[in-house]
Amino acid sequence: MALLAEPRTALLDPMEPVPFRVRGIRDELEDTFTLELEPPNGRFEFAPGQYTMLYSFGIGEVPISVSGDASRPSRLVQTIRGVGAVTRALRNVRPGDVVGVRGPFGTPWPVDGATGRDIVFVAGGIGLAPLRPAIYRVLERRDHYGQVVVLYGARSPRELLFAEELQDWGGRFDVTVLVTVDNADRAWYGSVGVVTKLVPRAPYEPQNASAFVCGPEIMMRFAGQELESRGVAPEQIFVSMERNMKCGVGFCGHCQFATKLVCRDGPVFPFSEVARLLTVREV
Amino acid sequence: MTASGVIDRAGLDELIAALRNGGYTTIGPTIREGAIVYNEISGTSDLPVGWTDQQAPGGYRLEHLGDGRMFGYVVGPQSWKRFLYPQRNVIWSGVVTADGWETVTPPEPPTYAFIGVRGCELAAIAVQDRVFLAAGDRAADPSYAARREGAFIVAVNCADPGANCFCTSMGTGPVAGPGHDLVLTETVTDDGVVLLAESGSARGDALLASLAAMRPAEIADRERAAETMAAAQATVPHSMDTTDIHDLLLGNLEHPHWEAVAARCLGCANCTMVCPTCFCGTVTDELELDGGGARRVRSWDSCFTLEFSYIHGGSIRQAGSARYRQWLTHKLASWFDQFGTSGCVGCGRCITWCPVGIDLTAEVAAIRASDLRPAVPVAADGTEVNL
Incomplete structure (x- = not known):
């Protein structure tokens, strides 16, 4: 029956x-x-x-x-x-x-969609880890891109993640690596200050650049604003948002970010979609 | 044409028995601790026969009418969510093996028959279907899907909408929409209480065909049911203006009214617990005392708790205003972006069970009355308008 x-x-x-x-x-x-x-x-x-x-x-x-x-x-x-x-x-x-x-x-860094363009990576602290696969991908197909720039900020020289690889990349003639720390020690001869200060110093053509930014939310907000003020289109700036991701597939609701579920709609978003939200408290 | 017929209380008993004989666990409204809640029932003697409920913002009590009606009340503090998405549920377990651990196959949940599902509740189940069932390249939540897949739904049209009901504003009632196997309309005649039963599926057809106690529906039966529901439709007492509600709420994220609500809101999470669509859950990991096995237990969570938005460094939403804003904007606005539907079905539970009687329809109206959006939209390219 x-x-x-x-x-x-x-x-x-x-x-x-x-x-x-x-x-x-x-x-x-x-x-x-x-x-x-x-x-x-x-x-x-x-x-x-x-x-x-x-x-x-x-x-x-x-x-x-x-x-x-x-x-x-x-x-x-x-x-x-x-x-x-x-x-x-x-x-x-x-x-x-x-x-x-x-x-x-989650969503990936759209580096494959940025061929022919200048590439700017901006990382803060452990934010370099999620960007490293994108850096590998770009370097693997280096001749597909214009300028390639890696901007990295850490709290102190002792807290530079992947320091050997940063030196390797910086030693190449086809990659620019600029590193800064918040707190220097006596052995440090590099830049001191926040990573956003490196944005104007790097060699790239803003109108033809794609930027990939990962770090604390406040750093991404200001790095995004700085890149935009240099002339990078907000649709060509990508940030990786952090919220409390518990299930990864949109079932648990912990990663609510206004209209987005960061776990499945992100974590990578165009800055143009989140810039306004980054200025509202406690969204 | 869909099958239909008229049954009395004995006919409903026969219907429940047929479902139980068919392998279903039959769940329906019962009275417990002064409220109508959903539990396993074995016949109509378990139903709140002759009872009704009086609801107000922050108020709920039962009243005995003795009119013999089996469904003369609306919705209580629980919803069918309790069965399709249990409040506490093991979603994964594993045992230690010689070289690591492996997954243990979960036991099969019961197959449910829900008796007395209201229009707003049918809509709520459809809303949770959009969250938990497969869509496009998204996989289903196996725990929900297993419970939902075979569930048999006997809907009931609401003849007496409650004081906090605003189903007509949300388009979900009082007449039950699609998604049921059977729908009942209860009316009182000179011969007593009768139910017009109409099928909504092949399973419903088969069930009605099996009932010995059913007589064919006559024109008078249909007219009486239609009159009852037309009257109910006209008397749904509460309402919410949903015009442009997505952009209204998301365009007013920094409205001072959120602070005004927060001054009254206790942050108790009652609204999210009673809501039939709220789906947020957390997972707790449990380890056997001997270390030989582990479980991952999912339980309901609420965006009103501080822990809900916790990431390393602190909670994202610390202020009460931010948490209320999260709940309301999600329910009424960003739910559209995420699941293509409103998260509200107009059942009024969050109003009734709020200990301080906060009424979301009034909060939306307050924001609408002092809309802070610029007169000219900032952008005009779809979802991001005014964000």
Whole structure:
């Protein structure tokens, strides 16, 4: 009889963490480390700017941007700051341990859509980690772009993330790297001050530039305004928003940002869509 | 043509029994602790027969009329959300294995038959469907989908709208819209209380066809039901002007009225708990005492708590005004951007169950009365107007 309750169809579960094996742990800074994870099927496809939900068994989940190279999908590389219960638990894993992964989620940095243009990366603190896959992508196809500029600000010389790679990129003749710190020590001969001060100093043609900005919200707001005032179109400035992302797929509502759900509509947004909201308190 | 017929109370008992025999867990309105709430029922003797509810901003009480009607009240503090999206639910569990851990397959939830779903509640289920079911390249929430997929819905048209009901403003009632398997219209005749039953699906047709106690609906039955519902439609007491509401609210994010509401709002989260569409949830991780297993438990959360917007460094929305603004602008405006529908169905629960009687329709009207948007829109390219 048609009235009988029917058996249900099985569904792919976006809430189910997949076990990845830890293959490497690298300390980056005093509180920041990078995990290298092996996907169970050998490949983890993602686009630069996307993030995953990393799960420590029985402790909890955190949203972490992928910081590795999308052209090397055999390893999932994630750079994490140990500031809470889950991220500290992730710091204590050993090679061979298992970490849960959901994702990748979210919108990517549209670097592939910016070919032929000058590229300006603006990063603050650990904001360099979500940008690194985009930098890799651009450098991998360096001849597709005009000028390439990396502007980076950290709190102090001891807190420069990926310092060796910054030096490598800066040593190339086809990339400009400018670094600044908020608080210098006696050994520092570079710039001192906020990263937005580097925006006018970099070599790029604003009308033909695309900018990719990641850092604290206040830094992105002012970097975006500075880039816009130099003549970069707000539709060509991209920022990566941070809100409390708990599910990654728009079910839990924690990442509400006015009309956006940051987890699925973002985290990467054109500055033109969020600039006004960044000036309203507590949205 | 859809199947229809007339049943009395004994016929509804037969209908409930048929659903139970078909493998459904039958849920319906019952009285508990002075309120009408949804629980498992096995027959009409579990229903609040002869009772009605009196509602006001911040007020709710039951009154015994003894008129023999089985559905002579509107909606209480609970909604069907409680069953489709349980307040506390294990969404994942795993066990430790020799070389790590693995997922444990979850048990099957019951298949529900909901009896007494009102028009606004049908609309609320449709709103949550848009949040939790698959759409385009978005995957479904398996926990919700498993409960929703087979659910059998017996709707009831609201003959006596409550004091806080504004379903006519939201286009959701008092006559139940599509999405049900059966809809009942309850009327009182000289012979007692009868229900006009009309099918909305093949399953509904099959159920009606199986009822021995049903007689064919006559023209008089249909006319009586239509008159009852026309009267109900005309007497829905509350309303909300929804003209341009998306741009009105999002264009007034810095309106001083948010502070005025915050001065009254306790931040208790009652409105979000009773709301049939509020879907926000949090996840708590639990570890077995012996460390051999772990669970991820999802429970309802509320944008009125400080923890809700917490990120490293502090909560985004600290002020009460920012939290009320978040709730109201999401419910009535940004829900359109995110899910293509309003998040409000006009059921009035948030008004009734607000301990200080804040009425969202009055707050919207207050902002409308002192709209701070510039006379000329800043931009004219769709969703971002006036943002």
